[in-house]
């Protein structure tokens with residue numbers, strides 16, 4: 001079998017076109033959706049992610065303000081900045097790029113962001129809303145995965161979704177979003193025994209662990225949907241996902257590539273969330 005390749009880049013482009021139309025409607029009403037991106041320190045991966053987010057904002061007419069803070073910025077000063085942004089009615093979204101330097105408590109920072117401006121969906125209130133099946137901002141990467149599968153015409157109900165990885169940003173919310181859509185859900189992780197025997201049962205397999213090509217063809221059910229959230233460099237410095245694309249695409253029914261799969265979807269959802277936040281002020 002040769003899998004259908006899910007073109008995340010093309011799907012993200014169509015979402016961005018829709019977002020741009022909504023931005024134009026807001027501009028006609030005198031509102032320019034605005035996202036503030038806060039970066040502390042100089043993590044090279046963060047710099048690339050943030051550059052892509054800012055560029056995407058520009059392309060759809062969302063105003064972005066990047067605040068770059070030095071590595072030795074105090075937690076107190078980041079909290080104070082967020083407090084000011086929370087009360088500024090011109091700001092619709094606040095994103096603090098992770099990871100933060102070790103001396104800053106990530107949880108304290110994320111809890112400071114107003115849940116109404118939490119376009120990353122990381123605030124405990126938004127996490128709780130997801131857990132309880134209530135509406136609220138949802139983390140961009142798992143939302144992007146769901147939207148990508150929906151727009152590819154794939155269904156969820158009754159399927160066994162297996163999520164590899166249990167991070168707060170991807171694995172846990174991903175599992176909840178599949179549950180919300182009536183999947184049977186398993187989360188597997190580094191301490192799981194017989195991991196391959198579980199991944200082989202997956203109708204939908206999502207990998208979000210950050211290990212180059214760890215998902216091999218013998219871990220995948222024939223005809224299944226395989227979603228690769230990983231963005232890694234292999235030992236030759238080549239960009240690759242968690243999934244061994246060349247062999248798994250011979251077994252799976254559907255597969256997302258890296259690059260050009262989940263990555264562009266994450267950014268499209270961030271724009272969508274920012275514009276939703278601006279729309280909610282009307």
Ligand code: GUN
Pocket residue numbers: 095096097098099120140141169
């Ligand atoms: N670091 C890695 N992924 C993300 C993300 O989606 N949002 C933020 N804020 N930081 C990240």
